[in-house]
Amino acid sequence: MSYERPGTLDDAVRLSGTGEDAAYLAGGHTLIPAMKARLRDPDLLIDLADLDELKGLVTDGERLWIGALTTHAEVSQTAGAIPALQQLASLIGDPQVRVRGTLGGSLANNDPAADYPAAVLALDAVIETDRGSHAADDFFQGMFFTALEEGELIRRVGFRIPKRAAYAKFRHPASRYALAGVFVAEFEDGVRVAVTGAGGDGVFRWTAAEEALAAGTDPASIGAPDVGDMSSDIHAGPEYRAHLCTVMLKQAVGGLS
Amino acid sequence: MGTQFTLNGQPVAADAPPTALLVNVLRDTLGQTGTHIGCDTSQCGACNVLLDDVPVKSCTLLLAQVANRSVTTIEGLAEGDRLHPMQEAFRQEHGLQCGFCTPGMVMAGIGIANRHGGEVDEETVAHELEGNLCRCTGYVNIVKAIRAGAAAMDGAAREAAE
Ligand SMILES: Cc1cc2nc3c(=O)[nH]c(=O)nc-3n(C[C@H](O)[C@H](O)[C@H](O)COP(=O)(O)OP(=O)(O)OC[C@H]3O[C@@H](n4cnc5c(N)ncnc54)[C@H](O)[C@@H]3O)c2cc1C
Ligand code: FES
Ligand code: FES
Numbered sequence: 001m002s003y004e005r006p007g008t009l010d011d012a013v014r015l016s017g018t019g020e021d022a023a024y025l026a027g028g029h030t031l032i033p034a035m036k037a038r039l040r041d042p043d044l045l046i047d048l049a050d051l052d053e054l055k056g057l058v059t060d061g062e063r064l065w066i067g068a069l070t071t072h073a074e075v076s077q078t079a080g081a082i083p084a085l086q087q088l089a090s091l092i093g094d095p096q097v098r099v100r101g102t103l104g105g106s107l108a109n110n111d112p113a114a115d116y117p118a119a120v121l122a123l124d125a126v127i128e129t130d131r132g133s134h135a136a137d138d139f140f141q142g143m144f145f146t147a148l149e150e151g152e153l154i155r156r157v158g159f160r161i162p163k164r165a166a167y168a169k170f171r172h173p174a175s176r177y178a179l180a181g182v183f184v185a186e187f188e189d190g191v192r193v194a195v196t197g198a199g200g201d202g203v204f205r206w207t208a209a210e211e212a213l214a215a216g217t218d219p220a221s222i223g224a225p226d227v228g229d230m231s232s233d234i235h236a237g238p239e240y241r242a243h244l245c246t247v248m249l250k251q252a253v254g255g256l257s
Numbered sequence: 258m259g260t261q262f263t264l265n266g267q268p269v270a271a272d273a274p275p276t277a278l279l280v281n282v283l284r285d286t287l288g289q290t291g292t293h294i295g296c297d298t299s300q301c302g303a304c305n306v307l308l309d310d311v312p313v314k315s316c317t318l319l320l321a322q323v324a325n326r327s328v329t330t331i332e333g334l335a336e337g338d339r340l341h342p343m344q345e346a347f348r349q350e351h352g353l354q355c356g357f358c359t360p361g362m363v364m365a366g367i368g369i370a371n372r373h374g375g376e377v378d379e380e381t382v383a384h385e386l387e388g389n390l391c392r393c394t395g396y397v398n399i400v401k402a403i404r405a406g407a408a409a410m411d412g413a414a415r416e417a418a419e
Contacts, residue, residue, distance in 0.1 A: 001274075001276045002276075003275040003276050003319070003321045005321070025319075025322075028317060028318065028319065028322070029299065029317055032278075032299070032317045032318070032319070033298060033299045033317060036278075036297060036299075036316075037297065037298075045276060045319075047321065047322065049322065093387075093388065094302070094385070094387040094388025094389075095312070095365070095368060095369075095372075095385050095387075095388060096302065096305060096312055096313055096314050096365070096368075096388045097299075097314075097388060099311055099312075099313060100313060100314075100317070100318075174300070175300070176387060
């Protein structure tokens with residue numbers, strides 16, 4: 001396995017075409033555990049650590065832009081423009097995970113139980129890459145699949161700044177990933193609700209809840225999503241997950257700020 | 258040549274592949290076995306070390322990622338016979354039984370003290386220990402030790418500033 005640490009984004013993308021199975025290395029907190037478990041075996045690691053242009057946050061009025069290499073710890077401290085996003089970042093893993101793990105790595109991986117995908121979808125984000133941009137609604141394409149092409153590198157993500165938003169997560173007690181996590185965002189032109197952890201195809205927009213909230217329905221009386229659309233594993237069955245969605249929705253709406 | 262970095266204040270050149278896990282390099286190549294391996298899944302925190310003074314999991318970090326940076330392991334905390342205030346607090350408060358988790362706990366504790374200062378409350382310490390597993394103590398004395406250690410580090414910093 002070889003290791004490269006390019007100094008420019010162009011070099012990083014160029015290098016990705018040179019390996020049989022090249023992988024970008026950001027925080028390494030998904031990739032390295034996967035390599036240790038022999039789930040991944042790249043022949044070339046392209047460490048993004050020196051690409052300072054991928055780090056940091058800026059707002060441009062409508063959107064909060066966060067660089068792909070920005071760590072969860074930094075977002076939890078500095079994303080004041082969207083407090084719900086700060087809170088979400090502070091709930092990822094543990095402090096040692098948060099100082100290494102990055103936004104871009106989390107999105108590229110699209111783990112069905114990861115937290116950021118819910119925020120990206122509910123906050124109608126734009127994912128900018130080395131070769132274009134993706135709307136959140138088109139980006140996530142089922143568990144561990146995204147719209148990214150081979151070697152496509154996420155540069156930054158632009159989250160639409162909501163009027164109010166909140167994230168509520170029922171954490172798996174050992175892994176801290178979401179068994180169900182619900183992100184609610186209110187905009188002038190409507191409400192968006194995204195669910196992570198629970199869906200059989202990964203993160204999804206819960207449109208029935210969006211419509212009900214927009215119509216002023218009491219969140220406590222909004223019914224659960226279809227049990228047939230839920231995922232199931234040794235940690236939680238589909239009925240339980242569907243129920244958790246309603247509980248997390250209530251919590252999120254109660255916490256809107 | 259190997260990968261160069263600073264280990265406990267001394268320059269080292271580790272003769273291992275750049276993609277080796279830092280924890281294995283520390284233990285097997287450099288003979289510093291105070292840093293432990295407690296899991297395969299990056300969850301237990303027994304391997305925590307300080308990277309430029311911030312705790313990280315050395316089992317989830319490659320050697321090449323610490324090139325030209327500064328790593329501190331449990332071996333590097335004491336000054337001669339004088340334990341680091343966080344180590345001393347673990348001793349005083351009986352914050353360990355078998356001791357396997359302790360090096361990682363001490364590192365996590367230093368991180369908590371640096372982030373929250375000397376008056377950090379019990380709830381914050383408990384919350385921020387989510388990445389550290391202990392099979393023996395039940396955590397009560399570990400939380401006490403970290404609070405005492407944080408207060409002592411704060412006191413020492415004030416003294417140094419005067
Ligand atoms: C103990 C533990 C607990 C965790 N708990 C949670 C949790 O509660 N919630 C949660 O959401 N996550 C959790 N995580 C995952 C963590 O947030 C990861 O850090 C994150 O998912 C991946 O980010 P990374 O920077 O570490 O990516 P890496 O591991 O470096 O990379 C992951 C993948 O993304 C690709 N990639 C990285 N950056 C880019 C980029 N800019 N463009 C294109 N592709 C890229 C890589 O090639 C790789 O395939 C946990 C991890 C651990 C170890
Ligand atoms: S050995 Fe590193 S977290 Fe368990
Ligand atoms: S003291 Fe034995 S594992 Fe913590």
